[in-house]
Amino acid sequence: MFIGEFHHTLDDKGRLAIPVKFRIDLAAGAVVTRGLDRSLFLYPKEEWEVLASKLAALPLGQADTRAFARLMLAGAMEVEIDKSGRVTVPEYLRHYAGLTKDVVVTGLFDRLEVWDETAWKEYASKTERDSNDIAERLGNIV
Amino acid sequence: MFIGEFHHTLDDKGRLAIPVKFRIDLAAGAVVTRGLDRSLFLYPKEEWEVLASKLAALPLGQADTRAFARLMLAGAMEVEIDKSGRVTVPEYLRHYAGLTKDVVVTGLFDRLEVWDETAWKEYASKTERDSNDIAERLGNIV
DNA sequence: CTTCTAGTGGGGACGAGTGGGGAACAAAGA
DNA sequence: TCTTTGTTCCCCACTCGTCCCCACTAGAAG
Numbered sequence: 001m002f003i004g005e006f007h008h009t010l011d012d013k014g015r016l017a018i019p020v021k022f023r024i025d026l027a028a029g030a031v032v033t034r035g036l037d038r039s040l041f042l043y044p045k046e047e048w049e050v051l052a053s054k055l056a057a058l059p060l061g062q063a064d065t066r067a068f069a070r071l072m073l074a075g076a077m078e079v080e081i082d083k084s085g086r087v088t089v090p091e092y093l094r095h096y097a098g099l100t101k102d103v104v105v106t107g108l109f110d111r112l113e114v115w116d117e118t119a120w121k122e123y124a125s126k127t128e129r130d131s132n133d134i135a136e137r138l139g140n141i142v
Numbered sequence: 143m144f145i146g147e148f149h150h151t152l153d154d155k156g157r158l159a160i161p162v163k164f165r166i167d168l169a170a171g172a173v174v175t176r177g178l179d180r181s182l183f184l185y186p187k188e189e190w191e192v193l194a195s196k197l198a199a200l201p202l203g204q205a206d207t208r209a210f211a212r213l214m215l216a217g218a219m220e221v222e223i224d225k226s227g228r229v230t231v232p233e234y235l236r237h238y239a240g241l242t243k244d245v246v247v248t249g250l251f252d253r254l255e256v257w258d259e260t261a262w263k264e265y266a267s268k269t270e271r272d273s274n275d276i277a278e279r280l281g282n283i284v
Numbered sequence: 285c286t287t288c289t290a291g292t293g294g295g296g297a298c299g300a301g302t303g304g305g306g307a308a309c310a311a312a313g314a
Numbered sequence: 315t316c317t318t319t320g321t322t323c324c325c326c327a328c329t330c331g332t333c334c335c336c337a338c339t340a341g342a343a344g
């Protein structure tokens with residue numbers, strides 16, 4: 001299970017260090033792709049394959065699900081973890097997520113997300129303000 | 143079962159002593175995460191796993207529940223109790239809860255909460271004033 | 285008064301994160 | 315065909331943070 005928030009930096013070769021505790025789970029291969037809210041999703045290869053087939057199975061009829069599937073499938077790129085625990089993030093994905101230097105890597109159960117640091121801070125503080133309301137609505141679930 | 147209120151201090155390495163009576167229940171592993179009202183939640187590992195899978199099961203489609211799940215999952219960090227009964231609270235969580243030196247650890251049945259001392263005092267006195275009203279609203283539950 | 289333990293503080297070793305140099309390989313031009 | 319340029323990958327080196335261990339103090343208990 002991936003959890004936690006890690007503040008790392010991209011070097012000018014576009015390399016990003018993966019937090020140590022996640023490396024074993026990603027050693028067998030990983031896939032980065034465009035995610036929601038201008039973040040990148042990073043899945044272990046197996047998880048990705050499950051997700052990809054689900055996406056492929058989505059009905060062609062609806063424009064929005066089709067767009068969503070396109071976004072994720074077309075954006076996907078397989079990456080490998082190098083000897084010092086880093087992956088190279090393709091330029092077009094860095095551009096999509098607005099990544100420059102300071103990024104945040106977050107663990108979200110079955111995937112990692114990569115955010116530009118300032119974007120993450122904004123998103124987090126905005127969500128904090130709303131969290132009580134959301135928690136109330138979720139009261140019966142959580 | 144966790145109950146009680148304990149006043150401890152964070153040292154400048156971010157370490158926090160866990161009250162003795164709680165240590166056995168947390169020895170198998172514990173998880174700290176962002177809580178509500180600018181506090182931190184600290185769960186025994188098993189409790190956490192139940193909660194985490196509930197959060198992970200929330201639909202990706204809705205922006206607000208997605209944000210809430212993100213905040214709690216990404217905020218979470220597994221901690222271990224060291225030889226002298228302390229856990230290290232990650233910097234970003236200390237920042238979130240506004241923890242500096244004096245903190246309050248409270249037991250809330252299935253979890254602990256960690257508060258900045260002044261924030262706790264404010265919250266407690268406010269809640270005391272409102273307690274009659276709250277009690278009336280809870281009348282049918284308790 | 286003595287002893288033990290909970291809470292606090294700090295020093296030192298190791299490893300994670302980061303940056304950069306250089307080899308290998310591919311593409312482009314002469 | 316040979317050379318040059320540029321990109322990618324691999325490896326090494328430095329630094330800062332984290333973890334582990336030990337020491338001290340105050341208060342409780344016998």
